[in-house]
Amino acid sequence: MTTLELLSEAVASGKSKDAKALVQRALDEGTAPVEIVDRALVPAMASVGEQFKNNLIFVPEMLIAARAMKEAMSLLEPKLLAAGITPKYTAVIGTVQGDLHDIGKNLVAIMWKGANFRVIDLGTNVSPAKFVAAVVEHKAQLVGLSALLTTTMPAIVETVKAIRGGVGQAVKIMVGGAPVTQQFADEIGADGYAPDAGSAVDRAQALVGAA
Amino acid sequence: MKDPGHHMTDDGVHIQWPDGSPELRLPPASPLHGNLAERIARAGRPLNTRCGQRGLCAGCTVELVTGSFHEKNGAVIPAPAAVKACQGDVSAGEGATMVVPIRSLAVHSPQVVSSFKVNIPAAQDPSVPVVAGSRDHGLAIDVGTTTVVVALVDLATGAIVGDASALNRQVEMGDNVLTRIQLAGEQKARIALQDAIVKRTIEPLVREVCSAAGVGPERLAGAVVAGNTTMLHLLTGTDPTPMGVAPFRAPFTDHRILAAGELGMREIPAGAPVHLLPGFSAYVGADLVAGAMCTGLFTEPGPSLLVDIGTNGEIVLCHDGRLLATATAAGPAFEGGRLSNGTRAVAGAVERIAFPDGRFPPAIEVIGGARRAIGICGSGYVDFLGLGRRIGLLTPNGRLNGDAWEALPPEHRHAEGGSRGVVLNPREPATTITEADIAHLLQAKAAIAAGILALLRRAGLAPGDIRRVHLAGGFGLHIDVAHAIGCGLLPGFVPSQVEAVGNTSLGGAWLALVDRGILTEMTAHATAAEIVELNLEPGFEDSFIDQLALP
Ligand code: B12
Numbered sequence: 196m197t198t199l200e201l202l203s204e205a206v207a208s209g210k211s212k213d214a215k216a217l218v219q220r221a222l223d224e225g226t227a228p229v230e231i232v233d234r235a236l237v238p239a240m241a242s243v244g245e246q247f248k249n250n251l252i253f254v255p256e257m258l259i260a261a262r263a264m265k266e267a268m269s270l271l272e273p274k275l276l277a278a279g280i281t282p283k284y285t286a287v288i289g290t291v292q293g294d295l296h297d298i299g300k301n302l303v304a305i306m307w308k309g310a311n312f313r314v315i316d317l318g319t320n321v322s323p324a325k326f327v328a329a330v331v332e333h334k335a336q337l338v339g340l341s342a343l344l345t346t347t348m349p350a351i352v353e354t355v356k357a358i359r360g361g362v363g364q365a366v367k368i369m370v371g372g373a374p375v376t377q378q379f380a381d382e383i384g385a386d387g388y389a390p391d392a393g394s395a396v397d398r399a400q401a402l403v404g405a406a
Numbered sequence: 407m408k409d410p411g412h413h414m415t416d417d418g419v420h421i422q423w424p425d426g427s428p429e430l431r432l433p434p435a436s437p438l439h440g441n442l443a444e445r446i447a448r449a450g451r452p453l454n455t456r457c458g459q460r461g462l463c464a465g466c467t468v469e470l471v472t473g474s475f476h477e478k479n480g481a482v483i484p485a486p487a488a489v490k491a492c493q494g495d496v497s498a499g500e501g502a503t504m505v506v507p508i509r510s511l512a513v514h515s516p517q518v519v520s521s522f523k524v525n526i527p528a529a530q531d532p533s534v535p536v537v538a539g540s541r542d543h544g545l546a547i548d549v550g551t552t553t554v555v556v557a558l559v560d561l562a563t564g565a566i567v568g569d570a571s572a573l574n575r576q577v578e579m580g581d582n583v584l585t586r587i588q589l590a591g592e593q594k595a596r597i598a599l600q601d602a603i604v605k606r607t608i609e610p611l612v613r614e615v616c617s618a619a620g621v622g623p624e625r626l627a628g629a630v631v632a633g634n635t636t637m638l639h640l641l642t643g644t645d646p647t648p649m650g651v652a653p654f655r656a657p658f659t660d661h662r663i664l665a666a667g668e669l670g671m672r673e674i675p676a677g678a679p680v681h682l683l684p685g686f687s688a689y690v691g692a693d694l695v696a697g698a699m700c701t702g703l704f705t706e707p708g709p710s711l712l713v714d715i716g717t718n719g720e721i722v723l724c725h726d727g728r729l730l731a732t733a734t735a736a737g738p739a740f741e742g743g744r745l746s747n748g749t750r751a752v753a754g755a756v757e758r759i760a761f762p763d764g765r766f767p768p769a770i771e772v773i774g775g776a777r778r779a780i781g782i783c784g785s786g787y788v789d790f791l792g793l794g795r796r797i798g799l800l801t802p803n804g805r806l807n808g809d810a811w812e813a814l815p816p817e818h819r820h821a822e823g824g825s826r827g828v829v830l831n832p833r834e835p836a837t838t839i840t841e842a843d844i845a846h847l848l849q850a851k852a853a854i855a856a857g858i859l860a861l862l863r864r865a866g867l868a869p870g871d872i873r874r875v876h877l878a879g880g881f882g883l884h885i886d887v888a889h890a891i892g893c894g895l896l897p898g899f900v901p902s903q904v905e906a907v908g909n910t911s912l913g914g915a916w917l918a919l920v921d922r923g924i925l926t927e928m929t930a931h932a933t934a935a936e937i938v939e940l941n942l943e944p945g946f947e948d949s950f951i952d953q954l955a956l957p
Contacts, residue, residue: 250825253845255852255954256803262951293651295941298950319941320652345584346650 198224199235206239206267209259214267228274232311236271240264240309244393257392258298261305268308282313284403287329288339289317291350296343299372302392303339310396310405312337323350323357330358330366336403339395340385342372351375352383359384367402371395417501421446421468423511435495440478442468443491446506447578453510455578459492465581466491467510473502507780521883522913523905525702532561533922534628534679541627543567545612545674546915548693549603549633549641550574551583551717552741552750553880555912556611558619561627564920568619570611575602576640582717582738583636587650590640600643604670612673628678629666632915634691634718635659638682642669649688654939656688661929681925683918684932686722689733694720695932696914699924701876701907704729704931709867711858712910713896714878715885717741719854722935723861729931730864732938734857739850740784740881745843746827747836749781751884756782756837758886759789759830764797766818768830770837779834785884787847790839792889795956799828802955804844852953855897859953860943869898878910894957 196204202217221231243260246252252260275281288304290297297319304314315333317325330338338358340351351370358368369387370380380388387402389395399405419442421430432445443453443466454465470485477483477494485502491510496502534544546557546566557569576599580586589595616623631641635656639646642664648655661684667676674680683692694714698704703712709725717738723730742748742755749755753774759782760769770786772779782790794800799810806826811819820827820838827840862868875896877887887904890896896904907913918924940946 250823250842253804253842255845255848255951256805258951258954259803262948295652295939297941298947301947344650345588350651 199226199231202231202235202267203239203242206236206263207243207260209256209263211263211266214263215270218267218270222270222274228271228278229280231271232268232275236264236267237309237311240306241396244306244309244396247391247393258302261302261392264305264309268305282311284311284337284405285313285315285333285335286337286339286399287315287317287326287333287335288341289321289326289329290319290341290343291347291354292320292322293350294342294344294347295319296372297341299343299392300339300341303341303371303389303395306392306396307339307399310400312399321354323354326354327357327361330362335366337367337369337399339369339371339399342370342375345374348374348379351379351385355383355385369395369398369402417499419473419496419501420503422503422505423451434500435476435498437498440476440495441492442475442495445495446491451506451511452578453491453506454581455492459579461490461493464490465510467507469505469507470496471503471505473497473500473504475502522700522908522910522916524700524913524917526699526705526917528564528917528921528924530564530920531922532627532920533630533681533918533925534561536561536627538562541625541675541678543621543625544627544919545615545629546912546919547608547629547631547633548696548909548912548915549608549631549637550693550911551586551634551637552577552581554603554607554611555909556608556615557912557916558615558621559916559919561920566916567621568615570614570618572607572611574637575606578602581743583634584650586640587636587646590645591647591650596640596643596645599640600670603637603641605672608671609673612671616673623673624675626674626678628680628919629671629674630681630683630915630919632683632692632696632911632918634693635685635688636691638685638692642682654688656685659685659687659691659932661925681918683915683925684929686731686932686935687733687937689718690720690722690731690935690937692932693911693914694722694731695928696912696918697876697878697907697910698722698724698914698931699928700910700913700917701878703876704927707873709865709872710874710876711861711872712876712878713854713858713882715740715854715881715895716879719857721857721861723865723867725865725867728865729935730861730938731935732857732861732940734853734940736850736853737846739846740787742781742783744846745782745787746840747781747838748787748843749783751783751785751880752780754778754780756786756830757884759786759793761793761797766814766828770830779831779836781836782830782839783884784881785886787839787843788885788893788895789889791844791847791851791895791956792886792892794893796892800844800956802957804848804954804956805841848954848956851893851895852950855894855953856946856950857940859897859949860940860946861938863945864938864943869903870900872899872903875899875904876910877904877906878908880909882906883908892957894953894955897953897957 205213367386370385419432475483475489555571662682666674685691712722758771817832830837
């Protein structure tokens with residue numbers, strides 16, 4: 196197997212240490228960072244997402260794979276940035292105000308990165324105004340709102356309102372998190388919903404027209 | 407009143423119960439009503455509407471055998487189908503037959519909820535005003551999110567002369583605290599929640615204990631109540647809204663004394679004092695302060711831990727005079743929530759799983775010795791996870807080991823699409839555990855384990871340093887400690903460190919009732935504790951992911 200194939204496998208099976216070592220090896224072998232992303236990491240995360248959708252892997256394995264992906268990316272991101280390479284689409288993501296859960300949101304963020312989005316992660320407890328400002332500043336095509344608590348679902352509604360008020364339909368809004376449903380997404384005028392990080396990629400690509 | 411023009415034909419709704427109780431007959435639905443779950447509840451058999459009738463859970467699922475079901479959103483679903491009773495009613499004016507699975511009933515079989523172990527001495531100095539011979543009894547009350555226990559105490563001796571427990575009737579409006587916090591933001595719902603706990607749960611229990619013990623309620627001198635912070639807010643009709651969103655502040659956690667009349671507790675003489683015990687924080691409540699008191703955590707040579715595993719796991723660590731407390735969110739998996747054959751620990755639930763000779767078929771034990779298993783409860787799942795690794799059936803990731811699974815007798819293998827599972831007893835349809843179930847259980851277990859480890863890390867301790875782990879709550883009494891350790895729920899401990907201590911929340915309420923000095927001590931400890939917010943704890947996410955694995 197080639198280094199990139201090994202890397203892809205290490206990421207998909209969640210072997211963080213191997214993944215980091217293999218990224219380094221690929222770089223040492225002279226493979227361009229963008230090549231490593233496109234030919235190892237993107238396919239690895241695509242396969243993870245695909246398997247997840249088909250119930251072949253579950254949340255625990257997905258989280259472990261995402262961590263390996265994150266480690267691998269941490270070595271590559273500075274290099275990509277230095278080379279002035281930015282993905283075509285930009286997404287802003289965050290957990291809405293009042294909520295501090297972020298494991299699911301981080302997973303979606305890493306899957307989006309894995310699908311070659313530039314992802315601006317605003318963290319948790321993010322106010323509507325902060326979402327709007329980030330969408331404007333980074334000229335995002337997509338914004339993702341996450342909430343894990345029944346009690347913070349109203350904050351999604353507020354944030355959607357603020358974004359529509361600020362930039363109108365210029366940005367696609369996706370919502371998610373355990374208590375969120377497609378019906379809720381429709382009711383509050385979001386553009387998309389995904390029950391998990393695997394389908395969040397498909398939905399995101401469809402919304403920005405990347406698929 | 408029956409409409410005189412309406413003939414009682416066989417158009418009625420026939421509801422059958424698998425536990426053999428007589429068929430329930432309801433009149434046909436009217437086009438206006440549209441909530442079958444409510445109609446069944448009004449007929450005296452409340453369904454498990456734990457998401458607050460929002461259609462989010464499958465708690466009130468009924469199996470429609472004949473007829474059709476008209477959902478609120480307009481869809482008409484013909485029999486046979488499994489439908490959520492809260493999401494509509496049978497089609498207006500038509501007959502229907504349905505079977506309610508046992509799992510959909512809001513049943514409650516009292517477990518050992520009133521036993522607890524008290525590790526500290528108490529004085530005979532009640533915290534309520536005793537009048538010898540006429541007002542000489544008191545109540546210790548534990549208000550749990552799911553279960554409420556009332557103990558009647560003879561204040562002359564301190565002896566518990568009777569106890570009774572019941573399902574917290576608020577469960578009908580929502581099974582978890584967040585759903586109730588959300589509802590209680592509106593005054594009407596807040597009043598309904600207060601009524602559900604005061605009038606429909608505690609009052610009947612007080613009548614029950616008093617009459618069983620032959621003690622007239624006029625002899626009650628007062629009560630002490632322990633419970634989580636949300637329950638104490640709902641009991642007093644206080645708006646808990648700030649507890650639902652960051653920074654999760656509770657309107658009150660201090661020791662409060664109210665007159666029974668103020669709370670609307672009509673069974674207790676109106677002027678009698680009702681003490682609400684102090685809590686640590688919004689998510690580490692008076693139940694934990696009571697538990698820590700009762701187990702001797704505050705006073706024993708430590709370091710020691712108090713762990714209460716429920717939908718929310720609470721953990722208190724006492725070390726060198728330092729007190730750390732945190733809450734971690736396990737979710738409902740250990741209560742059977744979201745699992746294919748999961749159930750609460752009720753009669754008919756598989757509560758023990760063993761693998762004689764380390765292989766299939768497993769030996770299973772069912773609560774109440776019931777002939778038919780209706781599902782698997784938390785302690786059974788803990789056995790399965792704890793032993794699954796040991797017998798080579800499970801991989802560290804919580805997957806079924808391919809070779810070991812293939813080697814199982816075919817009737818023990820479950821396969822559906824790409825997903826696999828095992829059937830504990832092929833003659834019992836409700837004994838399947840799938841890989842998806844295991845994934846849910848692992849998340850619950852990881853949240854508890856990572857919470858425990860976060861507190862230990864803060865204190866610079868390792869599991870081996872802990873002198874005693876007090877495992878509180880009903881779940882703690884029922885799980886096999888070795889298996890809880892084996893699956894990593896209690897990470898890195900050994901069985902000799904761990905002791906199941908029972909309902910120490912009730913125990914602490916009892917202590918504070920018989921010994922007024924306890925109340926001041928509780929307040930001192932409750933305010934001294936450092937509350938650890940796991941979200942802000944560096945490394946928690948990493949630790950959570952690590953703890954997803956089976957050791
Ligand atoms: C881990 C956890 C925590 C951790 C959070 C750590 C962190 N940094 O996030 C800790 C322990 C700190 C915590 C705290 C609390 N928690 Co908590 N927590 C959980 C738990 C166990 C798992 C959540 C999780 O991360 N799952 C794994 C991820 C991968 O799944 P996910 O978040 O659902 O995300 C997936 C999808 O939803 C979707 N998705 C998510 N976001 C987005 C966004 C977009 C745009 C899209 C498209 C998709 C998407 O894709 C993700 C990947 O597939 C759940 C119970 C459970 N088993 O689900 C409770 C749970 C969510 N917590 C709950 C509660 C109540 C709390 C607390 C408020 C109280 C408490 N102590 O219990 C506190 C305070 C929270 C706070 N301070 O913000 C409740 C919520 C109940 C309700 N009805 O709202 C739950 C359900 C547990 C329960 N008690 O029943 N919690």
